[in-house]
Amino acid sequence: MSIPRQVTRPDHSARSLARGLGWFSVGLGVAQLLAPRQVAGFIGMPGSEGAVRACGLREIATGVGLLLADDPKPWVYGRIGGDALDLAGLGWSIEHGHEPANAAIAAGAVAGITLLDLGCAKGLDAERVPSTEWDYGDRSGFPEAAQNMRGRAEPEFAAARAEPNGYPQQLH
Amino acid sequence: MRALRWHGKHDIRCDNHIPDPSIEDPRDAIVKVSSCAICGSDLHLYDGFMPGMQHGDIMGHEFMGEVMEVGSANKKLKVGDRVVVPFTIVCGECDQCRRGNFSVCERTNRNKDIADKVFGHTTAGLYGYTHLTGGYAGGQAEFVRVPYADVGPVVIPEGLTDEQVLFLGDILPTGWQAAAQCDIQPTDTVAVWGAGPVGQFAVRSAVMMGAEQVICIDNVPERLSMARAGGAVTIDFDDESVLERLAELTQGRGPEKCIDSVGMEAHAARSLDSLYDRAKQALMLETDRPHVLREMIYVCRPAGIISIPGVYGGLIDKIPFGAAMNKGLTFRMGQTHVNRWTDDLLRRIQEGQIDPSFVITHSVGLEQGPEMYKTFRDKHDGCIKVVLKP
């Protein structure tokens, strides 16, 4: 009864997380491209606008990759690499920059996102492992084809009994 | 004796050397369990979502077996009878029992005063299901004390296997009552959320009660294949939009009848509201995740019926009650009044109209119970229903 087969299934929650991360990347990248001075000022590294713009381009590229690719996995690894670079830069700014508190806040945010990236990568990676899928198409529980069982019970009777106080007979 | 006991969230153990139960009241009986099962409701205890469990409580409320001992005042049972024991403990004499509202029996909850405070009124005592419902020792054990055993237990005639009748005590009448509450008309579309064991029986009950179309929604492929075998059209909510597919299948009218056989642990892979519920549940601001309820209220055809066998334990949030009120929906819900249905369903099993054993995918010894909780919860290994043999 019921034959199993080996299948690999997409991990839907990891994939929708990847899409979310893609939009996040694009948003962050656009902000870095359009307002590099504010970003650099906030994290206490004035003068590094060029680096911020480059990060922005990188973010947009990975974001678009995540949103368009059939297989988001390499792009998620790309994000994790980017996270490491960002954390390194922010770490430098916490020690040497003008706004260590802001840089620490930003580093905390990046660390949070990194956790999401790692979780997403783990989920996508596990997709490779085949799982057994069972087909229970032969388990109807009915003596005949299901369409022949349609209406076999008296619906009025059942419905009347489902009423509150719908059990007319004395129990004993 | 041996039994599965709750030691905390995700910690159920098969313990040895538990004292055997004994007759405490002249109406009692002691049953030697031949088969018991793990229910979706047990998962709410396993996952720690239902409050009121205590360290060392014996789990389980779906069980059957042989009567070993009968109290002096029990005129219904005799030693050697084979019985299925409904999960609701009923006295048979209180006003609610006499009206057939068995799951709200007024006398069998030993912790009536707590329940009165929490819910406003007490409900029936239940086996292995928190101290809010009496703290009775459950049926995932070698022996069980069955209180009020001169009322609830269903005596099983010769010629039927355990597997055919075990589910009379819970999930079969639960699916049946869920469909009966829908007052099904021959032109109705009935949509069933959840293709777990309860959903499977709800699908088949709706078919037998003559629904024109039965639709079943889940995201577990093998459960959906089993729902199709029972006569349902299926929607995989990971692959398709539930709202769009339901509209398509009902020419935009929406299903007339909606059944929630999911309950408080609903998953929703890609909606914002489910993230919100998970966060609130984690912060203890909300106890249950009502994603399915919201979806049902939204899609149900105006003047339709929402039937809720799925269990909820406490508070829910952001229910579109305005939609429900203005659409004129009827809500019917509750723990199953098992004894209302057992005679009729036993007859149908005997006549061969339905063989409930189709739902069993795993049958193992009691000692494998703890790992089976995990297998069942995670839907691993094609698991749909687990039967344990003490």
Ligand SMILES: NC(=O)c1ccc[n+]([C@@H]2O[C@H](COP(=O)([O-])OP(=O)(O)OC[C@H]3O[C@@H](n4cnc5c(N)ncnc54)[C@H](O)[C@@H]3O)[C@@H](O)[C@H]2O)c1
């Ligand atoms: N009223 C009663 O007397 C009674 C009796 C037995 C069980 N129950 C309750 O019925 C419910 C189901 O029990 P079960 O044994 O079938 O459990 P189960 O956990 O095996 O089934 C639940 C199913 O719902 C599916 N699901 C989760 N989220 C969903 C969503 N958003 N949309 C559609 N499907 C979704 C799951 O994949 C799973 O297959 C539980 O809440 C249980 O406590 C009530």
Ligand SMILES: [Zn+2]
């Ligand atoms: Zn149950």
Ligand SMILES: [Zn+2]
């Ligand atoms: Zn009663």
